[in-house]
Amino acid sequence: MPLPSAHEIEACPTCDSKTGFYIRSRVSGLVQINYSFDGSGSDNQDMYTQLNHNDQKFAYCQQCDSKIGRWDEKAKSIVPTRVRF
Ligand SMILES: [Zn+2]
Numbered sequence: 780m781p782l783p784s785a786h787e788i789e790a791c792p793t794c795d796s797k798t799g800f801y802i803r804s805r806v807s808g809l810v811q812i813n814y815s816f817d818g819s820g821s822d823n824q825d826m827y828t829q830l831n832h833n834d835q836k837f838a839y840c841q842q843c844d845s846k847i848g849r850w851d852e853k854a855k856s857i858v859p860t861r862v863r864f
Contacts, residue, residue, distance in 0.1 A: 788847065788848065788856075788859065791847060792847065793843050793845040793847075794842050794843040794845070796840060796842035796843065799841050800839055800840055800841060800857070801838070802836050802838055802839075802850050803836065804836045811825070836849065836850040836852065837850065837860075838857045846860060848860045
């Protein structure tokens with residue numbers, strides 16, 4: 780069987796579910812939440828810009844939680860981790 784390319788993952792290789800996957804990303808840092816003096820929120824556009832994102836993002840199956848592969852943010856695709864050469 781030929782190895783699937785990154786764009787050919789349509790189902791979980793473990794449980795065959797096609798429900799989808801989720802990405803886990805470890806973030807750390809401080810969040811700044813801006814308020815006006817009357818207690819209402821104000822501009823929080825930059826709220827998350829100071830968080831440090833862990834570069835390693837893995838895709839997990841929504842059904843069985845098994846790791847499917849590494850999420851390639853630029854390519855918007857999953858790179859399989861179980862590729863054997
Ligand atoms: Zn699965």
